[in-house]
Amino acid sequence: MAESYFSELGLVQYLGRLTYEEFGRFKELLQCEPLKSQLPPIPWPEINSASEEELARFLVGHYPGRQVWDMTLSLLLQIDRKDLWMQVQEEMGNTSFAYRKQMREKFQQVWERETCLQVPDEFYKNTMRPQYTWLCNAFAHQVASGVTAVLFGPEGIGKTTLLRRLMLDWAEGTLWEGRFMFVFFFAVYEINSVVETSLAELVSRDWPGASAVIGEMFSQPERTLFILDGFEKLNFDLEIRTDLCTKWDQRQPTPVILSSLLQKELLPESSLLLGLRNAREMIPIHYLLKQPKDIMIFHFSNILLELYFSQFFHVPEHASAALEFVQSRLDLLSVCNRPIFCRMTCRCLKWQLESGDYFRMSAHNITSFYVSFLTSAFKRRYLKCSPDQNRAQLQSLCMLAAHGMWTRMFVFSCGDLARFGVSSVDILLWLGLDILQPSGQCFIFRDLAMQSFLAAMFYFFNESTDAAFGSVAQLVSAVLCDSQSHLFVEGVFVYGLTDETTRKELETSLGFLLSKNKKLEIMQALTCLRERGEAMSLLELFQGLMETRDEAFMGSVLDLFEEMSLTICEMDHFIVATSCLEHCRRLRTLRLCIHTIFQDSKHIWDLEEHGSNRTFRGHRGEDGSTCMPSGDYEREFFEAVLRSPYLRQVNLYGTGFEENVTILCDTLMKPDNTVEDLMLGKCNILTRHCESFSFVIKYQRLRCLSLVDNPIGNRGVKLLCGGLKDPNCILNTLMLSYCCLTQVACDYIAQALRVNRSLSLLDMGSNFLEDVGAVNLCKALRQPDCSLQELWLPGCYFTSGCCEVFSEAMTCNGNLKTLKLGGNKIQDSGVKLLCEALQHPKCGLQTLGLDMCPLTSDCCGDLAAALTSCPSLRRLSLDWVAFDYAGVEALCVALSHQDCTLELLGLDKALLDEDSQKLLEVVVEKRVPPLTITHQPWLSEEYQLRGVPEL
Known part of the structure; x- marks a missing residue:
């Protein structure tokens, strides 16, 4: 910047060009302007009485260098003297x-x-x-x-x-x-x-x-x-x-x-x-x-839509007629709430008005909308062209679009267009039809969907597709398996163009035939992917199938799937999933999560009064989960999900249900329901909801119920136990970890276990049960006729004091095969009692979990004795426990003993010294039968049974 314009004289010249009123306003605004830049203000008495020269002196004195001119420029704009602002900028060489x-x-x-x-x-x-x-x-x-x-x-x-x-x-x-x-x-x-x-x-x-x-x-x-x-x-x-x-x-x-x-x-x-x-x-x-x-940015409201039509059509009668036509077609009306589609619609209708035609336009899906646009454009511009000319010009443009999509090329030079046969005359044509638009010295398609649509059409010009641009099979694989999201819309258009009505409309307008075999190619591609066991993005598949409008084809494709995993983040996905899941006739296992993509710290500014209310807004809970949408959607959804006659397992982990639990349970109670395993972890299920589940447990074929990570509390467990006591109950697995339970819940469970003969696995881990809770549970476990085989109690605030009652249960109940006590304050003294029970001839325990317990090497002798004296023990976890060399040596001696039958040992070898690790390696090498030593030995198994997705 020129230093002369930092001078007091330069500032005086500009202040002198202000009117009396403008100069007064300048002074008033000057009181607050410094605060915007965290600068000290000039006292008002000095400003109020100052002349232009005096004010310039004050400003330069208080705000040296660049500060005074930045402030002056801002104030000149605020008093509406943009002419002076521009002169200052120019003269300063800013x-x-x-x-x-x-x-x-x-x-x-x-x-x-x-x-x-x-x-x-x-x-x-x-x-x-x-x-x-x-x-x-x-x-x-x-x-x-x-x-x-x-x-x-x-x-x-x-x-x-x-x-x-x-x-x-x-x-x-x-x-x-x-x-x-x-x-x-x-x-x-x-x-x-x-x-x-x-x-x-x-x-x-x-x-x-x-x-x-x-x-x-x-x-x-x-x-x-x-x-x-x-x-x-x-x-x-x-x-x-x-x-x-x-x-x-x-x-x-x-x-x-x-x-x-x-x-x-x-x-x-x-x-x-x-x-x-x-x-x-x-x-x-x-x-x-x-x-x-x-x-x-929300969609056009109805008021804005009317205003847009009135602005686009200069003749009021034309605007009214076009708007009336759109409002009479709900599918077209819903499309017109986006500005770009509204403009395309208006252009089509305007072309038809100019040609003297009746209004014709379809928008039952996105493919039909773009087909309507293209056919209207062809009728307007190509009436005098032969079918061969139409085909050549359009095929060149479609080839360009397909090449661009596969190579992620979206900006095209004149040379690029010429290389694919798009001449300068063609460029003017496509510009006039609003299909291409200029971008500097280059060109782009009007929108990415337009490029995707024309790229999809490329596959329909020939029965066999040039491999250089990818085949239909390659496109299906790229979208569903390779996460190439930029090809997703193109894939949807390919599905849509297989519709016979749509294809015939194109053929009639264009004057030439299109390929009819693409639906078969899609089916062959999907079958091949399933045979290879490829993981597919099912939501993308669903959206493509919906575009075909062919329920028979949709059913044939979905019959390929017996197992599905879905994550739904948007209302549109929810609706599509609902429509497709009811056609899944062979589905046996469904894992589904409905949630939002935004974290709690994020906030979407709601401008809904200016737009459409079609956007789904979930009510977020404290844990970030999002509730199911309200209204009739949820009932339709559950009926669609649970309709398959082969469906056995449903996992909805992470889906917040709010009040929809009752609707889910009502659906499960229907006679034709076949669900046996229901995983509802972290679904915001509360105490009052458990009554509905107690009825499902009583009267349905449910065998596994996971309610992990839900705050059902003790009263919720009491309600569930009402179902467990019913003689019709056949539930064999109940997962209740992280459910805000205390010792009181253990008493309810114990009462249920005395009469229930179906429950074989109970998970109450990570609850505040304490030793009193263990005593309550073991009252039932000590009964010889107690049918429980697996009891998971990690992280329940137990101490060594509860090990005596667990030892009694191990020796009194031959049915108990698994006991997981990891993450509790069970010390060496507690392990000693458990090991004594393991050596009892009536103990049939096969799995014992002591991971993350505060143990020392002093307990290794007791463990070694149990390993060589308990023929039933197959799995033992001592994970996250750091033994010294002597302790490891004692364990290795026992593990090498001919009477040791252990097959799996949970141990974090990284916590051990190098010599200890070598001892273990020798044991593993020589051990017959084989022994597996691994870190977190049953983490994956626990996640699967609880229905928790693995990280």
């Missing part, structure tokens, strides 16, 4: 001003040439006012530096358009003035081909002159904002990294630079504003962000 000027020219051109709103700017601003206002406030002066905000919503909702508008408004000086000196806009997909770069180089791409002043640009990072858009088109994945970059001039691989910026390692004081598309895209990127503020 780097920020020069950059603003460059961006103003660029984004004005982008706005006029590429955005193509088809409605006045003022109308657009009114539709986006809530989001616009929120974003203004999110980065206001009083907000701390380093803010990260995320603007998200489905494709076509208007995120890119809004971000471009924000950039243009900042460049014109009407937004965030005084807050950000520099705002950088990155369409991240434009750097797909950049292998290595630096942040300085990325900035210089938009402003070649930046290299000379880059240090100045980044000298105040707290006044810098990065706007990043287009993540769905990246050809590389972003992930949490440790090899991050901290210097803006350091060259690194492009993914490292982007991750460093998102993870706030690079210019941490700068602010970020991201545009993200949907949940699938947000999951990996949200993990990178630090305390992001989220804002949703």
Whole structure:
């Protein structure tokens, strides 16, 4: 900057050009302006009576150097003297001003040439006012530096358009003035081909002159904002990294630079504003962000929809007729709540009006909508073209789209288009049809869905597909097995285009035939994947099957699955899953979790009064789980889930049920229900819900019930025991770990065990049972006719004092085969009592868990004696216990004894010294029968029985 303009004289000249009223307003605002930058204010008496010269002297004296001019620039805008603000910027040679000027020219051109709103700017601003206002406030002066905000919503909702508008408004000086000196806009997909770069180089791409002043640009990072858009088109994945970059001039691989910026390692004081598309895209990127503020762009309301039509159609009668047609078609009306689809609909209807045709458009699924758009475009533009010309031009465009999808190429030069046979004349044609749009000197498809649709059509031009662009089988595998999410929408369109009605509509309009065998190719591909045992993303499969509208085909595909695991994060997924699960005729095991993708610390700003209420908002519990949606959905869902005649196991771990437990139990009580294993861990099941489960236990064929991680409490157990006492009860497994139980619950369980003859496995681990609880349980266990075979009691606050009653149970009840007491304060003295019981001839125990107990090597002699004297003992866990060499040696002698029958020993060898580890290795090598020594020996088994997903 020119030093002359830091002078008092320069400031006096500008203050002298203010009117009397403007100068007074300038003074009034000056009282608060310093506080925005945490600077001390000038006393009001000095300001109030000061002339222009005196005020300039005060300002320069109180705020030296750059501070006085930053403050003056901000105040000039506030008193509406933008002309002076611009002159100050120009005359100072301000780097920020020069950059603003460059961006103003660029984004004005982008706005006029590429955005193509088809409605006045003022109308657009009114539709986006809530989001616009929120974003203004999110980065206001009083907000701390380093803010990260995320603007998200489905494709076509208007995120890119809004971000471009924000950039243009900042460049014109009407937004965030005084807050950000520099705002950088990155369409991240434009750097797909950049292998290595630096942040300085990325900035210089938009402003070649930046290299000379880059240090100045980044000298105040707290006044810098990065706007990043287009993540769905990246050809590389972003992930949490440790090899991050901290210097803006350091060259690194492009993914490292982007991750460093998102993870706030690079210019941490700068602010970020991201545009993200949907949940699938947000999951990996949200993990990178630090305390992001989220804002949703909602759909058009009915009022905004009416206004849009009135703005798009210049003739009121046309607007009314088009709107009436859309409102008469519920499927089309629901599609038009997204701006991009609304614009496409209006264009189609306008074309039909201009041609004198009746309105015709379909939107029963996304494929039919794009088919309607394409056929309308063809009828308007291609009436004079031969079918061969139509085919050649469209096939070239579809080939380009398919190549782009497989190679993650979304920006095409004129050379790229020519290489695939798209001529300059064709380019003008596709631009006029709103299928292509300019992007600088290159071209992109109007939206990613348009490229995906045309890429899907490519497969229908020939019976056999060119392998260079991937076959249908490869596409199915890439979407379902390889997590190539950018191909997902293309895959959905392929399913949709197999519909006979849709295909015939295309053939009639285009004038040539399309392939009919793609449904068979899909079925063959899925069958092959199942035969190879490939894990598939079932939600993606469900959405594709729904697009076919062919229930027979859907049933044939779903008959391939006897086991399914689903995680549902969105309401749309919930509805799709409900529709598909009722066609799963051979399903035996279902693991399902319904939850939200956002953590409790995240907050989505609710602007629902300005949009649609179709977005599902779960009620989040304290643990972060999300409730099932309310209304009629849950009953339909349970009936769909439980309809399969082969279904035996249902796992809903992590799904918050709230009041829907009763509906679930009512469904389970139906005579045709076949579920035997029900896992409901961490489902927010409360005490009052247990009465419903007691009825299910009494009257149904339920054999396993897992309620782990639910606060049912002692009263809940009492209700469950009412079902256990019923003679019709056939339950053999009950999992109640982490259920907020005390010794009182043990008394209820003991009473039930005295009469129940079906229960063989009981898990009450990680509850505050104490020794009194053990005594209560063992009253029933000591009975010879007690049928319980496995008792899991880890982490129940037991001491050595309870080992006597457990020893009695081990010797009195020959049915007891497993006793897990890990994580309790059972010391050497307690182990001694247990080992004495193991040596009793009536003891039939096969598994004993003592992991994480505070033991020493003094107990190893007792353990060794038990190992050589108990022929039934097969599994022993001493995991997380650090014995010394002498203790290990005593164990090894016993393990090598011919009378030792142990097959599995839980032990963390890493806690032992090197010599001890060698002793164990020798035993394992020579032992006959074989012995397995492993860390966490039955963790996976416990997770499976409890229905807890493994990490």
